[in-house]
Each structure stands twice: as C-alpha cells, then as structure tokens.
Amino acid sequence: MSKMTTAGTTPVLEITDLHTHFETDRGTVRAVNGVDLTVLPGHTLGVVGESGCGKTVLALSVMRLVPSPPGRITGGSVRLNGRELLALAEEEMRQVRGREISMIFQEPMTSLNPVFRIGEQIAEVMRLHQGLSHRDALAASVDMLRKVGISDPGKRVKDYPHQMSGGMRQRVMIAIALACRPRLMLADEPTTALDVTIQAQMVDLIGRLQSETRTSVILITHDLGVIAEAARHVAVMYAGRIVESSPTQELFSSPLHPYTVGLMGSIPGLSGCTGRHDLLKVIPGTVPPLSDIPAGCPFKDRCPDVFSVCHEKVPAMVEPSTGHYVRCRKYGGL
Numbered sequence: 001m002s003k004m005t006t007a008g009t010t011p012v013l014e015i016t017d018l019h020t021h022f023e024t025d026r027g028t029v030r031a032v033n034g035v036d037l038t039v040l041p042g043h044t045l046g047v048v049g050e051s052g053c054g055k056t057v058l059a060l061s062v063m064r065l066v067p068s069p070p071g072r073i074t075g076g077s078v079r080l081n082g083r084e085l086l087a088l089a090e091e092e093m094r095q096v097r098g099r100e101i102s103m104i105f106q107e108p109m110t111s112l113n114p115v116f117r118i119g120e121q122i123a124e125v126m127r128l129h130q131g132l133s134h135r136d137a138l139a140a141s142v143d144m145l146r147k148v149g150i151s152d153p154g155k156r157v158k159d160y161p162h163q164m165s166g167g168m169r170q171r172v173m174i175a176i177a178l179a180c181r182p183r184l185m186l187a188d189e190p191t192t193a194l195d196v197t198i199q200a201q202m203v204d205l206i207g208r209l210q211s212e213t214r215t216s217v218i219l220i221t222h223d224l225g226v227i228a229e230a231a232r233h234v235a236v237m238y239a240g241r242i243v244e245s246s247p248t249q250e251l252f253s254s255p256l257h258p259y260t261v262g263l264m265g266s267i268p269g270l271s272g273c274t275g276r277h278d279l280l281k282v283i284p285g286t287v288p289p290l291s292d293i294p295a296g297c298p299f300k301d302r303c304p305d306v307f308s309v310c311h312e313k314v315p316a317m318v319e320p321s322t323g324h325y326v327r328c329r330k331y332g333g334l
Contacts, residue, residue: 009040011040013037020032020060020072033241039216043216054240062085073086100184101183112161114161122145122175123140187206200229241314246323310329315329
C-alpha cells in the first residue's frame, strides 16, 4: 500500500484500491487500476508518469468528474477528512467541489468561460460557497487577483480570458481554485503550456499560497523538474497503477523501480554546458494499451531486470526502506 503517513497525523485525503474504467469499442480501459494514496495536511504530493498512464483520470475520480458514459468508478474508496466522497449524492458533491476540493485544469483557456469577465468567474465560486453578495464577491475577486500576482487587479478583474496571456490565465485558475481556501487542491499539469520562466513563477506561486492557506496539493505532471522543486512526496504512476512512492529527495537519490530509473535517466543533464553532447537514455518499447494490459507486471516487456515470475502476477507494493514503497519483484513484491 502506498501510504505516506506520520504518527499522530490525520490525512486530508485517503485513496484506497481505487478503480476507474471506461467502456470502449476496443474493450474496458482500466485507466485507474487499484490506486492507494495518502495526502497529509499542508503537504504537496507529486504524481508523475508518462502521458496516458492515468494521472488525470485519477484527479477526475477524486473530484467525481469522470464523464459517464463511458467512464465510471467501479471500486475503491476516496475519503476526505474521513468522509467517503464516493458515497455522496451529486448535490452533496457539488457542495464539496470548490469549497473543500478544487482543481486547476491543464488548459485554462478551455476551463475559463470566454463570455464572462474574469472577476465574475472568481466571484461565482465565493457567492456559491461563502454566501457573499455580488458586490462583496467582486471586491474579493480583486483581492484574489492581487494575491496571485496580477498587476492592476482592479482593471484586470473586468477583462475577458482572451485579453490575458497564458501565464495570467493560469494565475486566474489558481485564484479560482484557492478562493474558498479548500483543504485540497488538485493541479493537473499546471505548467505544461508555459515557458520555463513562467513555469518557475507558477511553482513558486502555488507554494507560497499553499503555505498561507495550509491547503494540501496533489501536483500532477510528467515534468520531474517541477516535482523536484515543489513536491514533498512523489508517487510514480504506470499503466493505471502506482509503482513507486517515497519522499521526493529519496526518490531522486535512490530510485528503485526500473521504470523510475528509466525516467530519471531520460532527464537532460548539464552536459551541454561543458561542450559534451551525450545522447539521452530512452526506455525501450511503449506503454501497453490500458484496454489490453498483459498478465503479470505491466512493465515486464520494457524492463531490463525481468524475471520469469514477472510474467505471472502483478507484484505487490512492498517497503524496502522506511517510507519508500515499490511494486517490483526485485524487492520481494509477491
């Protein structure tokens, strides 16, 4: 079990054996296939993996925003401060979204409504969940834009999304997500479409606001550099499962799963600065289709350390060192 807890600390979020499937013409896609995760108060958990490994579906499952049909959560538990979210009626879940859990989506231009002013979109969250009047909510919107570092917020609050740059729109999404000081924020690839300088600003901004609000964060990304900068713990996802999790520093210094080792080896180094031009290492093969995951370990066909037993059964999650979990036969997973 990928459980990252501290004695005496009550988790904000506990995900246990979560399964989310999609029914398609090609069969059942097991996008989330038995995930266990824990997020502690005020912590940032990074979830990293290749595109298509199930990261975004995991976030949508927590928010209960999986499109149905074709998708549905088929099993497991998602508990927010001990409250089972999967048992809530939709009306109850609407009250949770925005107030207790919020989400920053990957592309703000498609998440923001193009026909409403920015201030109205921030104010709507506070009117719904905090009962503010229209006037007070608009005033609070100006304050939120100021907190996320948008200059001249009194003017910008009247802008439409298309009048802002990509970085400014992402700041607006952060303002909306944190408007009601939620207990948990899910950030799905919040820096993907931004240049490197703006990416660093977004990471710093999320970290600063998190320290002020004590909001816990699940940071979903394929960028290990962002994870190293922002996350306290990391969970590595492959083919719908968590294959390794540990404190961030330990994961980067001592990766255990062959997939994690491969990801680390694919990070560009500083060799270009010394005039060297080393080729990046690659992980051979491709991720198996989630509609046809082979028996045994899903990484076995790409693994340099495969054993015969790897073809028979998915390995269990084991704990080779304190707080460091891995799903691999090399470390005794049965």
